Amino acid sequence: MFNSKIIAALAALAVSPIAQAASAQSYAWNNVKIGGGGGFVPGIVFNPSEKGVAYARTDIGGAYKLNSDDSWTPLLDFADNSRWNYWGVDALATDPVQTNRLYLATGAYTNSFDPNNGQILISTDYGKTFNVSKLSFKVGGNMPGRGMGERLAIDPNSNGILFFGARSGNGLWKSTDFGVTWTKVSSFTNTGTYVPDPTDTSGYNSDIIGISWVTFDQTSGTSGKATPRIFVGVASLGANNVFVSNDAGSTWSAVAGQNNTFIPHKGVLSPAEKTLYVSYSNGAGPYDGTLGSLYKYNITSGVWTDITPVSGSDLYFGFGGVAVDLQKPGTIMVAALNSWWPDGQIFRSTDSGTTWSPLWAWGDYPEIFKYYSYSDSNAPWIGPNYVDTTLGDTQIGWMMEALVIDPFDSNHWLYGTGETVYGGHDLLTWDTVHNVTIQSLANGIEETSIQGLISPPSGPSLLSAVGDVGGFVHNSLTTAPSTEFTNPTWSTTANIDFAGNQPSNIVRIGTGDSSQGKQVAISTDYGVTWSQDYGAADNVTGGKVAFSANGDTVLWNSASNGPLVSQYTNAFLNNSIFYGAATSKFYLSTNGAQTFAATAGSLGNSTAPFKVIVNPGVTGDVWVSTDVGLFHSINSGTTFTAISGVTQAWAIALGAPAKTGGYPALFAAANIGGVVGYYRSDDTGATWVQINDAAHGFGSASSNVLTADPRIYGRVYIGTNGRGIFYGDISGSATSTTVTPTSTTSTTAKTTSTTSTTPTTTSKTTTTTKSSTPTTTSNGGSGWTGPTACASGSTCQVSNPFYSQCI
Numbered sequence: 179m180f181n182s183k184i185i186a187a188l189a190a191l192a193v194s195p196i197a198q199a200a201s202a203q204s205y206a207w208n209n210v211k212i213g214g215g216g217g218f219v220p221g222i223v224f225n226p227s228e229k230g231v232a233y234a235r236t237d238i239g240g241a242y243k244l245n246s247d248d249s250w251t252p253l254l255d256f257a258d259n260s261r262w263n264y265w266g267v268d269a270l271a272t273d274p275v276q277t278n279r280l281y282l283a284t285g286a287y288t289n290s291f292d293p294n295n296g297q298i299l300i301s302t303d304y305g306k307t308f309n310v311s312k313l314s315f316k317v318g319g320n321m322p323g324r325g326m327g328e329r330l331a332i333d334p335n336s337n338g339i340l341f342f343g344a345r346s347g348n349g350l351w352k353s354t355d356f357g358v359t360w361t362k363v364s365s366f367t368n369t370g371t372y373v374p375d376p377t378d379t380s381g382y383n384s385d386i387i388g389i390s391w392v393t394f395d396q397t398s399g400t401s402g403k404a405t406p407r408i409f410v411g412v413a414s415l416g417a418n419n420v421f422v423s424n425d426a427g428s429t430w431s432a433v434a435g436q437n438n439t440f441i442p443h444k445g446v447l448s449p450a451e452k453t454l455y456v457s458y459s460n461g462a463g464p465y466d467g468t469l470g471s472l473y474k475y476n477i478t479s480g481v482w483t484d485i486t487p488v489s490g491s492d493l494y495f496g497f498g499g500v501a502v503d504l505q506k507p508g509t510i511m512v513a514a515l516n517s518w519w520p521d522g523q524i525f526r527s528t529d530s531g532t533t534w535s536p537l538w539a540w541g542d543y544p545e546i547f548k549y550y551s552y553s554d555s556n557a558p559w560i561g562p563n564y565v566d567t568t569l570g571d572t573q574i575g576w577m578m579e580a581l582v583i584d585p586f587d588s589n590h591w592l593y594g595t596g597e598t599v600y601g602g603h604d605l606l607t608w609d610t611v612h613n614v615t616i617q618s619l620a621n622g623i624e625e626t627s628i629q630g631l632i633s634p635p636s637g638p639s640l641l642s643a644v645g646d647v648g649g650f651v652h653n654s655l656t657t658a659p660s661t662e663f664t665n666p667t668w669s670t671t672a673n674i675d676f677a678g679n680q681p682s683n684i685v686r687i688g689t690g691d692s693s694q695g696k697q698v699a700i701s702t703d704y705g706v707t708w709s710q711d712y713g714a715a716d717n718v719t720g721g722k723v724a725f726s727a728n729g730d731t732v733l734w735n736s737a738s739n740g741p742l743v744s745q746y747t748n749a750f751l752n753n754s755i756f757y758g759a760a761t762s763k764f765y766l767s768t769n770g771a772q773t774f775a776a777t778a779g780s781l782g783n784s785t786a787p788f789k790v791i792v793n794p795g796v797t798g799d800v801w802v803s804t805d806v807g808l809f810h811s812i813n814s815g816t817t818f819t820a821i822s823g824v825t826q827a828w829a830i831a832l833g834a835p836a837k838t839g840g841y842p843a844l845f846a847a848a849n850i851g852g853v854v855g856y857y858r859s860d861d862t863g864a865t866w867v868q869i870n871d872a873a874h875g876f877g878s879a880s881s882n883v884l885t886a887d888p889r890i891y892g893r894v895y896i897g898t899n900g901r902g903i904f905y906g907d908i909s910g911s912a913t914s915t916t917v918t919p920t921s922t923t924s925t926t927a928k929t930t931s932t933t934s935t936t937p938t939t940t941s942k943t944t945t946t947t948k949s950s951t952p953t954t955t956s957n958g959g960s961g962w963t964g965p966t967a968c969a970s971g972s973t974c975q976v977s978n979p980f981y982s983q984c985i
């Protein structure tokens with residue numbers, strides 16, 4: 179999923195507990211509904227003992243609990259700036275004995291992207307609240323191999339016992355006190371050798387994937403005593419990688435007769451059959467995998483049987499998700515981890531893998547028989563053709579590591595993909611008429627990484643720039659959009675802006691999908707239709723963008739080529755001369771962006787200006803957030819006032835004033851009085867109310883974007899890195915306290931490379947961002963070395979990093 183690297187400096191942002199903060203005001207917070215997930219769902223687990231209890235985990239957007247109406251409830255929204263890595267969930271376990279108990283292994287990265295160790299979150303109320311057991315090592319919820327699992331397992335006969343398989347060579351860990359304390363299992367010595375790319379100096383693809391799953395065989399034990407037989411899968415290629423203990427984890431050995439050619443992704447027990455089903459792929463996933471297999475292991479006889487559903491030229495993918503129907507022993511399903519073309523694939527067997535039927539099959543090429551009907555009514559923007567190939571509709575998905583059948587309802591199934599959760603309620607029709615209904619069932623899972631938000635004064639109240647799924651016009655905040663941005667359709671829209679005086683004029687920029695044309699697009703109808711800006715040079719991408727008041731000039735601080743300016747969609751001028759002088763800030767002039775002037779105002783000791791916004795109503799009224807606080811100028815930056823009490827500020831926004839004609843409400847993600855939170859000031863920063871609460875932390879503050887509604891006083895939109903967009907409205911009166919009055923400083927020290935815009939527009943831009951280039955994305959295979967072989971009659975063409983197609 180969208181992988182916004184977080185700088186290590188975040189570790190310094192620990193919350194000071196005794197701070198005299200601003201006063202508080204209660205707000206009602208809700209997700210802006212996108213409705214289709216939007217990112218990778220690597221794990222879904224049903225509780226085997228209580229009907230209807232199921233959870234999904236995501237790689238950057240936390241965990242969710244399933245509701246009876248197919249919707250999902252988020253469980254980790256409390257995670258704030260100091261706990262942002264809780265949103266990377268590498269494993270989950272739901273207790274088969276005390277079904278109220280839930281455990282989540284959380285942490286974002288095992289390399290330097292995340293400075294924090296991981297933790298096991300422990301709940302006894304189905305995930306409503308958690309205790310935290312800090313681990314002595316990192317957990318990688320957004321690392322390679324995150325779809326293998328589950329790495330965390332509860333002993334079904336003695337549920338105080340848990341095992342957790344760590345990454346990075348840290349081995350196998352055990353708890354005997356319901357996850358509160360953990361000790362290393364010293365007798366388990368094979369901690370895995372596989373790394374996706376040993377040459378990756380970032381550490382992201384060169385870290386050991388480690389122990390990938392733990393499966394208890396409850397049939398080997400009796401209730402109340404530790405289960406003797408435990409299987410463990412380890413990410414190694416060509417060396418023993420499935421291990422077993424028959425003495426509750428004291429001693430271990432490789433399971434005899436195993437075929438260790440590939441990496442075991444899942445080890446799923448069919449208790450009635452006393453059989454372990456193991457899926458294999460030749461990579462760790464989630465993007466790769468060009469070969470694989472499926473085996474079953476008869477625990478009684480010790481015999482392994484290869485039950486791979488396809489072979490020969492039909493086998494060009496690894497295998498991920500494995501499901502067993504606990505009500506119908508012998509009914510099993512397996513998902514192709516990544517069949518990128520012509521579509522994903524799922525197989526089903528009702529005879530323990532002796533015979534199989536697929537979800538689709540070739541007819542006379544290029545005809546495809548689809549043994550399903552498809553519904554994306556919960557999130558119409560997803561499809562039906564979200565991967566556009568010349569063969570037409572491709573729908574089933576990719577990165578399919580999570581595949582489950584409801585243990586209480588053989589008709590109910592779910593699977594996770596790189597973009598959403600699919601599933602249905604008529605699975606048994608697969609075995610009768612061989613035709614099931616697949617629906618997008620991610621309602622409530624909001625798992626997007628938001629890059630930019632705008633709330634123009636007219637037209638739709640919100641438009642978004644989104645990682646991996648492009649972005650949207652949000653005509654309604656409570657209904658999923660019918661389409662993402664199209665023509666051009668970029669996987670990631672890096673930023674978006676509107677023209678202050680003519681807000682139907684919108685500009686957005688892309689991040690390098692060269693097959694989709696220029697990376698600047700202009701709309702004159704509030705984002706309904708778009709045209710490429712042919713002034714943009716090819717392959718110049720990313721960064722931040724601002725539109726001038728009248729929509730004639732685009733100021734683009736491109737990620738690849740620095741600041742660029744274009745007027746009337748003429749060729750972008752290379753503005754590097756000004757960029758070269760960028761130890762102080764810039765203004766977009768009112769003379770058609772032909773000249774910029776640096777100002778003399780000081781941003782104190784700032785080393786990292788974060789965001790510049792302008793008051794649309796007052797010429798020269800500018801706000802700048804920085805790593806040392808918030809600064810205000812009413813003279814176009816000639817002098818700045820440091821806002822007292824604010825010691826750090828990230829995203830800032832101006833919205834509708836409290837009183838008609840009054841100063842706009844000012845919103846900030848900031849550290850005020852030692853408390854990192856989300857604040858509003860109705861008096862230009864003299865006093866503040868904190869508007870987020872203990873249940874709404876919004877994750878990493880420096881990763882988030884803000885925009886405020888110019889039409890609705892109090893309304894603010896927060897775009898997160900992994901939990902989609904929230905909107906907040908005032909729902910209670912503020913308690914009143916006053917922060918010390920502001921003091922004015924007006925010196926002439928230079929600012930760093932913050933770019934400003936013309937003071938009379940609402941356009942805004944920044945040049946200093948804290949995240950670097952994404953290293954992976956959810957929609958495909960950045961760095962993927964997948965199949966380049968196609969069915970006969972066609973040739974494979976790698977279209978972009980996300981998929982290949984056969985033409």
Ligand SMILES: *[C@@H]1O[C@H](CO)[C@@H](O)[C@H](O)[C@H]1NC(C)=O
Nearest residue numbers: 300301302308309310356358
């Ligand atoms: C959480 O911690 C508190 C305080 O130590 C303890 O009383 C409670 O039992 C714990 N709950 C769980 C689920 O471990």
Ligand SMILES: *[C@@H]1O[C@H](CO)[C@@H](O)[C@H](O)[C@H]1NC(C)=O
Nearest residue numbers: 437438439440470471484486
């Ligand atoms: C092990 O698996 C590989 C890959 O599926 C296969 O080529 C090989 O024949 C298998 N080895 C045995 C001994 O079955």
Ligand SMILES: *[C@@H]1O[C@H](CO)[C@@H](O)[C@H](O)[C@H]1NC(C)=O
Nearest residue numbers: 451452453476477478479480
């Ligand atoms: C497993 O092997 C045993 C011993 O050969 C046999 O009795 C049993 O039927 C096998 N189980 C399955 C599910 O085939």
Ligand SMILES: *[C@@H]1O[C@H](CO)[C@@H](O)[C@H](O)[C@H]1NC(C)=O
Nearest residue numbers: 547548549550551552613614
């Ligand atoms: C399965 O049902 C759908 C919906 O009725 C239909 O469009 C599709 O053609 C059917 N598939 C096959 C292979 O008959």
Ligand SMILES: *[C@@H]1O[C@H](CO)[C@@H](O)[C@H](O)[C@H]1NC(C)=O
Nearest residue numbers: 690691692693715716717718
């Ligand atoms: C843009 O990038 C694509 C893909 O790397 C490349 O094929 C194309 O030649 C590039 N275009 C220019 C003008 O550099």
Ligand SMILES: *[C@@H]1O[C@H](CO)[C@@H](O)[C@H](O)[C@H]1NC(C)=O
Nearest residue numbers: 715718739740742752753754
């Ligand atoms: C602009 O100038 C920079 C710095 O010299 C250079 O890297 C870039 O290729 C130039 N051209 C464009 C189109 O940005």
Ligand SMILES: *[C@@H]1O[C@H](CO)[C@@H](O)[C@H](O)[C@H]1NC(C)=O
Nearest residue numbers: 780781782783784806820923
């Ligand atoms: C900048 O930092 C220095 C050294 O810590 C300090 O003395 C000075 O007051 C700071 N200036 C401002 C404007 O905060």
